[in-house]
Amino acid sequence: MTHRFAGAAALAAALGIFAAAPSRAQIGDKFVWSQLRIGPDWDPYPGVHAEILKFVVDTTSVLVIPERRTLSPTDPELFGSPFVLLSGKQPPAPLNTEEIGRLRDYLTSGGFLWIEDSSGLPGSPFDAWVRKTLKTVLPDADLKPLAKDHVLFKTFFLIRRPGGRVLVPGGVEGADWAGKTVVVYSRNDLIGAWARDPLGNFLFACVPGGEAQRLEAKKLTLNIVMYALTGSYKADAVHQPFILQKMGAGGP
Amino acid sequence: MIGSVGVESVPFEWGAAALFLAALAAGWRFLKPLPVSIRVLRLSTAAVLAGLLLKPVLSRFEERSIRPRLAVVVDRGPSMRAEDDFKRSRLARAVAWLEENREVLERAADVSLFAAAEGARRVDWEDLRKLEPDNAVLEPSSVFSDLLASGAPPQRVWLLSDGAFDAGEALAPALSRLGVPVDALGVGPKRIPRSLVVSQIQSPDFVFIHGRFEASAAVEANRLEGETVRLELRQGERIAASRTFSPRKAFEVFHATFSVDASALGTQAYTLRASVPRRGASAALDASRSFRVEVIRQKYRIMYLAGRPSFEYTHLRAQLKGDPNHELVSFVILRNPEDISPVGDNELSLIPFPATEIFVKNLFQFDLFILENFAYDRFNLPTSYLQNLKSFVAQGGALLIVGGENAFTKGGYRGTPLEETFPVSLLPEQDDFVAELFKPTVAAADHPFLALGDTPQETAALWNSLPPLDGYARFSDVKPGSDVLLAHPTDKTVSGRPQPVLAVREFGRGKVMLVGTDSTWRWKLAGGRDWRLASFYARFWSRAVQYLTGSLELKKVKFSPLPDRMPAREPAVLSLRVFDEHFRAVPGVDVDLKLVWNRPDGSTVSPATYEREPGVFQIELTELAEGVHKVRAIARYRGHVWGEDSVAFRWEGPRGDAPLDRGRLQEISGATQGEFRDLHRAGLDAMLASLPPVRKERAVRSRVHAWDWSGWLAIGVLLLLAEWFLRRRLGHL
Numbered sequence: 001m002t003h004r005f006a007g008a009a010a011l012a013a014a015l016g017i018f019a020a021a022p023s024r025a026q027i028g029d030k031f032v033w034s035q036l037r038i039g040p041d042w043d044p045y046p047g048v049h050a051e052i053l054k055f056v057v058d059t060t061s062v063l064v065i066p067e068r069r070t071l072s073p074t075d076p077e078l079f080g081s082p083f084v085l086l087s088g089k090q091p092p093a094p095l096n097t098e099e100i101g102r103l104r105d106y107l108t109s110g111g112f113l114w115i116e117d118s119s120g121l122p123g124s125p126f127d128a129w130v131r132k133t134l135k136t137v138l139p140d141a142d143l144k145p146l147a148k149d150h151v152l153f154k155t156f157f158l159i160r161r162p163g164g165r166v167l168v169p170g171g172v173e174g175a176d177w178a179g180k181t182v183v184v185y186s187r188n189d190l191i192g193a194w195a196r197d198p199l200g201n202f203l204f205a206c207v208p209g210g211e212a213q214r215l216e217a218k219k220l221t222l223n224i225v226m227y228a229l230t231g232s233y234k235a236d237a238v239h240q241p242f243i244l245q246k247m248g249a250g251g252p
Numbered sequence: 253m254i255g256s257v258g259v260e261s262v263p264f265e266w267g268a269a270a271l272f273l274a275a276l277a278a279g280w281r282f283l284k285p286l287p288v289s290i291r292v293l294r295l296s297t298a299a300v301l302a303g304l305l306l307k308p309v310l311s312r313f314e315e316r317s318i319r320p321r322l323a324v325v326v327d328r329g330p331s332m333r334a335e336d337d338f339k340r341s342r343l344a345r346a347v348a349w350l351e352e353n354r355e356v357l358e359r360a361a362d363v364s365l366f367a368a369a370e371g372a373r374r375v376d377w378e379d380l381r382k383l384e385p386d387n388a389v390l391e392p393s394s395v396f397s398d399l400l401a402s403g404a405p406p407q408r409v410w411l412l413s414d415g416a417f418d419a420g421e422a423l424a425p426a427l428s429r430l431g432v433p434v435d436a437l438g439v440g441p442k443r444i445p446r447s448l449v450v451s452q453i454q455s456p457d458f459v460f461i462h463g464r465f466e467a468s469a470a471v472e473a474n475r476l477e478g479e480t481v482r483l484e485l486r487q488g489e490r491i492a493a494s495r496t497f498s499p500r501k502a503f504e505v506f507h508a509t510f511s512v513d514a515s516a517l518g519t520q521a522y523t524l525r526a527s528v529p530r531r532g533a534s535a536a537l538d539a540s541r542s543f544r545v546e547v548i549r550q551k552y553r554i555m556y557l558a559g560r561p562s563f564e565y566t567h568l569r570a571q572l573k574g575d576p577n578h579e580l581v582s583f584v585i586l587r588n589p590e591d592i593s594p595v596g597d598n599e600l601s602l603i604p605f606p607a608t609e610i611f612v613k614n615l616f617q618f619d620l621f622i623l624e625n626f627a628y629d630r631f632n633l634p635t636s637y638l639q640n641l642k643s644f645v646a647q648g649g650a651l652l653i654v655g656g657e658n659a660f661t662k663g664g665y666r667g668t669p670l671e672e673t674f675p676v677s678l679l680p681e682q683d684d685f686v687a688e689l690f691k692p693t694v695a696a697a698d699h700p701f702l703a704l705g706d707t708p709q710e711t712a713a714l715w716n717s718l719p720p721l722d723g724y725a726r727f728s729d730v731k732p733g734s735d736v737l738l739a740h741p742t743d744k745t746v747s748g749r750p751q752p753v754l755a756v757r758e759f760g761r762g763k764v765m766l767v768g769t770d771s772t773w774r775w776k777l778a779g780g781r782d783w784r785l786a787s788f789y790a791r792f793w794s795r796a797v798q799y800l801t802g803s804l805e806l807k808k809v810k811f812s813p814l815p816d817r818m819p820a821r822e823p824a825v826l827s828l829r830v831f832d833e834h835f836r837a838v839p840g841v842d843v844d845l846k847l848v849w850n851r852p853d854g855s856t857v858s859p860a861t862y863e864r865e866p867g868v869f870q871i872e873l874t875e876l877a878e879g880v881h882k883v884r885a886i887a888r889y890r891g892h893v894w895g896e897d898s899v900a901f902r903w904e905g906p907r908g909d910a911p912l913d914r915g916r917l918q919e920i921s922g923a924t925q926g927e928f929r930d931l932h933r934a935g936l937d938a939m940l941a942s943l944p945p946v947r948k949e950r951a952v953r954s955r956v957h958a959w960d961w962s963g964w965l966a967i968g969v970l971l972l973l974a975e976w977f978l979r980r981r982l983g984h985l
Contacts, residue, residue: 029560029562029563029564029565029625029656029657029723029770029771030562031561031562031563058591058592059587059591059592059593059594060560060561060586060587060591061559061560061561061585061586061587061588061591062560062561062562063560076781079719079774079777079778079780079781080719080722080774080777082563082566082567082773082777083563105780105781106777106780108780109776109777109778109779109780109781109786110567110773110776110777110779110780110789111777111780154601155601156586156600156601156602157595157599157600157601158598158599158600158601179574180570215594215595218594219595219599226561226586228563228566229561229562229563229565229566230561230565230566230569230584230586231566231569231570232570232573233566233569233582233584234601236581236582238581238583238603239601239603242601242603243601246597246598246599246600246601
């Protein structure tokens with residue numbers, strides 16, 4: 001219990017340091033966690049971003065803005081937020097024409113959208129909403145399961161197994177635009193695997209894989225952030241011998 | 253004289269005659285009782301009619317000598333004016349030689365005379381005497397094609413020429429079609445001096461930087477047997493390559509090919525110099541010819557080193573990587589030494605930071621080195637690495653520093669060799685980066701790098717439409733010789749000048765660009781909000797790379813470099829190339845070309861062009877007057893003013909001072925199993941001996957068609973009348 005309190009205190013301290021930044025902080029070259037406010041259920045795990053950002057800071061050289069930025073699709077600041085998360089459990093109302101146009105403009109001009117279905121259910125109503133909405137936002141870019149060798153699975157961690165609060169078959173998909181995956185869609189509730197209670201305990205067990213599956217969820221979450229910040233860097237030829245050697249050596 | 257009798261009747265007529273005679277034989281028993289006189293008359297009539305049907309012909313024959321068909325081609329190009337060490341022009345000497353030998357020639361061969369320049373024209377002996385040199389140089393492929401088209405194909409060809417023409421690619425096929433030996437008779441100086449001539453140079457007009465190209469030269473050595481000829485390829489005073497030759501014969505042509513590195517952009521001048529050192533009483537010899545090569549870019553090799561993952565890195569990397577003209581190698585520091593990993597190293601995709609490879613081993617392979625927010629002092633790198641980077645710039649490399657809080661003083665660059673290359677002086681304070689939104693102001697509106705619109709107004713509107721940038725570095729001062737292109741709207745340097753946001757300078761032979769912010773990615777996303785900005789980010793960075801690597805200054809519309817001496821011939825051929833922004837050839841359908849030719853007399857002409865190959869336009873100038881000619885080309889590409897170039901050359905007209913090019917003539921004679929001879933030493937008997945022999949042939953001298961006379965019919969009728977008369981008298985009716 002002491003350990004849990006210590007962890008929570010450390011997290012709180014970290015958040016306190018982060019909170020020193022101004023409310024509409026300028027991000028410079030720092031990573032800012034931006035989240036779309038679409039529908040009443042847009043934020044199923046409030047505060048989970050701090051947990052994720054701390055992991056990013058502790059593990060990588062990335063600098064972050066601690067404050068979460070929340071945006072509507074029509075917010076002009078959307079075009080100052082190159083990384084955006086859209087999460088939910090229940091389907092929001094259909095987007096209007098302006099919202100669809102804004103999202104299309106955002107994604108085709110360099111923006112990146114991570115969609116997380118937090119319902120944990122295969123074929124959920126949120127999933128149906130996502131597929132229908134993406135068809136109108138990017139009519140020429142179909143959602144497809146990401147191949148095992150997609151650069152997303154090696155931007156920082158070499159990911160060999162799926163992770164998440166749950167495991168839905170074919171749980172990670174993507175939509176490409178101009179040769180780049182601009183939408184990553186996960187149905188394994190990756191962010192649900194991060195959620196803690198005020199005492200620092202994880203809110204949900206990860207099924208069926210337990211803590212190993214949670215670790216994979218954390219690794220994939222960080223890889224998604226790194227993908228937004230480095231693109232296809234790890235697909236460059238210079239990395240391939242090292243990556244192939246490590247992949248050949250096998251994981252734990 | 254021999255004679256013979258034949259018939260010309262066709263089978264039908266043979267048959268008719270046979271039938272007639274058979275009928276006569278069958279009816280003979282009815283004639284037998286008749287008197288002899290009547291029978292004789294009847295037989296005579298029958299003989300006349302049978303003879304008419306058989307059509308007898310009387311032929312007379314004679315023996316004739318058939319001479320070989322010889323085509324004599326006289327070069328009347330401009331160089332045939334030369335008098336050499338005679339007192340007559342080369343053309344006059346060639347004509348005189350033919351006339352002197354006319355009788356012998358005509359006895360030995362059926363001679364056809366041709367005057368040759370751009371093509372071959374058949375002439376008679378009278379025309380030959382009046383022949384004058386032409387301004388058009390001999391085009392051998394056209395000449396040999398014209399020979400074939402002029403009538404019965406020759407069995408041998410004599411070419412009287414000084415060899416002052418280009419063989420051209422079409423020559424070999426033309427000689428192959430001609431299919432007969434060509435004997436070349438060199439018309440030139442009688443005395444062959446000890447000499448050295450760089451007679452031919454072949455090199456490409458345009459090459460790509462860092463590529464290799466080949467320059468070939470032909471060197472003629474006259475009376476240099478046993479001596480050593482040194483051929484050097486020079487660029488300025490530097491000897492790029494050399495070869496040596498040792499002639500063994502009185503006249504030899506050496507060919508040498510040099511492989512050259514195109515290591516610098518722009519027009520590069522080279523000289524091929526052949527020399528023979530002084531030996532004993534023999535003087536040293538020296539000959540040279542210059543040529544120029546335009547070196548352009550195709551691929552830019554870029555090293556991009558970033559201090560940490562960021563939106564600036566991901567977008568700039570994608571921009572550079574997506575351009576097919578870039579070869580990008582990039583490294584970004586994903587993890588610092590103090591960062592912790594929850595998993596083992598084999599679950600990380602990280603690779604060791606290849607600092608030595610980047611800063612030492614491979615540095616000079618790149619055209620552009622980008623340092624983005626990279627904290628140099630964090631990795632304990634030796635100062636020599638920055639010294640290397642400084643040398644890289646000084647020797648012509650390009651350096652781009654992209655801001656961020658670690659890009660300058662905090663990154664450890666103050667006081668290092670690399671800071672010497674910067675356009676600015678760094679602040680002593682570590683905290684030299686200000687996080688705030690700002691809209692930079694254009695500080696040098698007329699700088700070509702910033703001209704991202706088609707017009708100044710459009711350019712200004714674009715810059716005004718951009719969203720604010722986020723965070724900027726502060727500097728102590730701007731160094732002399734640096735240009736500040738974008739500046740902070742309010743903040744000043746310590747020295748009181750507007751705080752540079754984008755500044756450039758030249759250092760040594762290279763260029764340095766400093767971007768004091770790492771938030772230009774905001775310009776990319778702004779394209780989603782404002783369609784006018786949709787390509788701004790891509791164009792900005794594309795131009796940045798072009799500016800840094802020197803390509804922005806390179807013309808997109810360029811005349812091919814002219815030779816050091818414009819050939820004295822018509823047409824004068826110019827070549828113009830049009831490139832797009834990535835130096836790819838622009839097809840003619842996208843180009844609108846306007847050409848203005850200023851002639852020495854002040855008149856102006858608009859010469860026509862034709863597209864020789866995609867992006868290459870050829871201009872042929874004729875009716876050239878002596879003096880300086882200027883040609884200016886203005887190109888519009890897809891409706892936009894794209895560029896212009898001009899070229900000037902002095903045309904001196906044909907002086908007739910071209911040397912006798914034995915090599916060229918030997919090339920032609922050798923390719924056809926013909927022979928080469930100097931005209932003044934040519935033995936006519938030996939040359940005639942090479943001709944096919946005179947053949948004896950029996951020819952019909954006259955032919956008499958005995959049947960082709962209407963009187964035979966009258967004789968037949970008279971014979972029948974006489975028979976009828978006798979029958980009445982003798983009572984045999």
